[in-house]
């Protein structure tokens with residue numbers, strides 16, 4: 297059991313390729329884009345996912361690329377900071393993680409760690425999977441058909457591998473009732489090391505987040521909505537512009553910058569919930585199998601830990617995929633359940649409905665650190681990660697300094 301096809305060169309796919317290579321397997325990664333997709337805002341690594349990056353020997357690189365993020369402030373329409381959540385909020389278990397890194401920088405670091413060791417096929421996608429007792433015959437849009445021992449779907453929340461092997465997306469996908477648009481803009485807003493978050497009545501939110509480069513900023517525009525017909529990027533930008541028309545604060549400048557943004561990314565906030573992550577020789581990893589949605593966050597951490605566990609269990613089982621997939625699921629279930637819990641209020645907490653609800657939310661954040669029972673709340677949110685990492689026969693990594 298040595299050849300593994302991984303669909304998707306995102307965080308999940310590349311970290312799995314790294315670990316499979318280390319355990320002596322031969323991974324091939326097929327990615328639909330012509331190169332690793334380096335878009336995205338900051339993603340966070342904390343707790344057990346931080347530990348996996350340390351085990352990869354990439355901690356220094358990740359720390360060097362980290363974004364200096366001091367915390368998040370809610371601002372009113374005049375830009376006045378009305379409630380602060382510093383990085384230390386809730387004992388460091390708030391919105392800002394142990395290490396905040398741009399998704400694109402993490403994708404690059406994982407790519408550099410695997411390039412030359414792992415076969416990458418860009419600009420292609422799986423078109424069919426046929427399972428046989430001794431392998432999976434895979435056809436591609438552009439490349440010739442090949443047979444692999446195993447296939448891993450690490451191709452994100454809208455996974456093609458999942459559709460081909462498990463059934464259509466609607467069976468596993470839970471839209472949370474909110475759409476999000478992400479893009480990069482020139483830092484005409486003067487953002488430094490604090491993220492600014494502005495809720496607007498009508499269940500909308502506009503946010504500006506620091507990037508690693510001072511001259512650019514990451515913009516988020518989100519709004520509650522029913523499922524939408526997305527269309528292409530032009531149509532999506534039009535939808536966002538209509539939803540935010542007439543809004544105050546920095547929104548007019550954000551909309552101007554959105555028109556020119558080349559890395560615009562728009563999607564419904566969606567969780568993926570499945571009873572099982574494998575079918576025969578095909579298994580799912582990361583957002584493809586258990587996306588927690590950007591509202592809960594933590595998708596990157598789950599992908600990194602899932603890759604470590606899946607590769608480790610395959611090595612431990614001597615390549616017996618049935619044993620390995622069952623162990624992977626047993627090890628990961630608790631963590632996935634934990635990370636799929638939405639923050640208090642769910643979508644309503646993210647985009648409160650009215651001015652009064654926004655004011656109440658801001659007040660509760662301001663008061664929280666001063667409440668006599670704030671220590672208790674801190675303990676409640678400081679859930680230790682529901683997994684203990686095995687070493688899978690690899691040498692112990694150096695301690696975190």
Ligand SMILES: Cc1cc2nc3c(=O)[nH]c(=O)nc-3n(C[C@H](O)[C@H](O)[C@H](O)COP(=O)(O)OP(=O)(O)OC[C@H]3O[C@@H](n4cnc5c(N)ncnc54)[C@H](O)[C@@H]3O)c2cc1C
Nearest residue numbers: 304306307308327328336337421451452456582583595596
């Ligand atoms: C462009 C982009 C921007 C993102 N921005 C953010 C962000 O700002 N904040 C945040 O919290 N999360 C963001 N995410 C999601 C975040 O990366 C994931 O939640 C998390 O890192 C888990 O990653 P994943 O590898 O499972 O999925 P993904 O990061 O979605 O990666 C999946 C990969 O599979 C590729 N792929 C998709 N379909 C196919 C196919 N048919 N064949 C081959 N390859 C395919 C995609 O191009 C992508 O490279 C973004 C994802 C993408 C793709």
